[in-house]
Amino acid sequence: MDIPAVQVENLRKTYGTTVAVDDVSFEVAQGQVFGILGPNGAGKTTTVESVSGLRVGDSGRVRVHGVDPWTDRGAATRIIGVQLQQTQLQPKITVEEALRLWTSFYDDPRPWGELAERLDLTTHLRRHFGDLSGGQQQRLSVALALVGRPRVAVLDELSTGLDPRARRDVWSLVRDIRDEGTTILLVTHAMEEAHELSDRIAIIDRGRVRAIGSPAELIGGASSATVVSFVPSAPIDLVPIRELADVSQVRSDGDRVVVEGGEGAPTAVLGALTSAGVVPHGLRVLDGTLDTAYLSLTDHADDHDPEEAPA
Template sequence: MSPLSTKNPAVQVQHLTKRYGRRVVVDDISLHIAQGETVGILGINGAGKTTTVEVIAGLRRHDEGSVSVLGLDPHRDRGALRQVLGVQLQDAELHSALTVLELLELYRSFYPDPRPVAELLDLVALEEQRNVRFEKLSGGQQQRLSVALALAGRPRVVILDELTTGLDPAARRRMWRTIEQLQADGVTILLISHAMEEVERLCDRIVLLQAGRVLATGTPAELVAEAGTSTLDEAFVQFTGHEMETAE
């Protein structure tokens, strides 16, 4: 177990269950994520990763169990939660006619002490695209802008879903350095990712989900040792019986 996991939790999930009709997509999950910890949420498609983090973010209601983010209930304390939680989801919908600068200014207006525009643009390397409309950005640029919007309010907890999907190798490493800056500032990060190199570099601990349940948890090195393999990719296959899908 990561030494960080013994500290006061930033995120506490207890016996979380979510159903759609008769289908159980999150099945009695419990998580304890310490303040300042970076936790990777892994699993094959359909394992319950995105639903779990959407419940944590207050975007979906759960059927059973409890969720707390920095002591806040995602639904009862929705307004307060928005001030401390940043969320970047892979399929986020943004106003296509607004420019990068207009979107940043809009999101900054939601917070009492937002990050400066110049800092946000620099964090995600979009200075040259500041006056470009969202619909004209490349997929990778749209992804980077979504991360900047999630960081606009100086959140203490951040949820990142497929952080570097669609980014070229240089942009991917630039984004990793951005996340490492957040880690140095003590920000708690939940990272959904299909990129094992990314997970090994950034995550203190991994939670591996399968069929809506926690299959295994530990540091990357601990999971590799437990699986008796030489790489995290091989450990993933050993635990799940599946190859990791490549995110589109």
């Protein structure tokens, strides 16, 4: 784990006047699954395309196992396997022909038969790419990204179009490949996928990293680490609750009052209710999820100085 598998430093990329990536930096240790989460248009894809060498940043620096993918594409393509969003193959190429073709590109390929089996493609080997379902095309695309035994695999919207079972299969393949030592950059906007697979996650919004950490750290560090909800025994004024220490958000949801905040929020809320003589019926205290962490980090991007985000 001495040198990071992927280093991105102050990456910036603009298209004309549109800033796709403003300032993104992160490091990924070897053998980790690194999730890149963010809303559409946040700059996730541009970031990983710059890591893959498909795009060259306007400024900043990228290294993949010490290789600069912007200047040494030949070396980069041998250590990075890429599954791009929505690319296709020749419409009449069969699954087997595609796997064999991609196999011929690399010096030390994975046996394609094994990948086909893991990705449930063995019964479709003779079918043309154009006749496959979206999920089958997606699985083939994942197989092609991995067949070269890359040291770093970039998977962009890995499970788009997959049914829940296929998604589980692909996830387990990603874990196995990670266990073999492959580093994985996983671009997703599926919270569950990021949470299930990632060792660390970067939340990117409007071209900047808003937070980086393990899923647990992101949830714990978010302003909505806990969610308290209850039905008050008497009508209450929400304003003083909102001003309690560690409370970030209060809203009513039908009869229930929902309070989001940090670790100290539940005690503070209960204390305030007790002194007001209000009984919280049906009291529930839940851990925040990656969803709430994500929403709190990306919803009010304008109000937050990104430096405030846990880093």
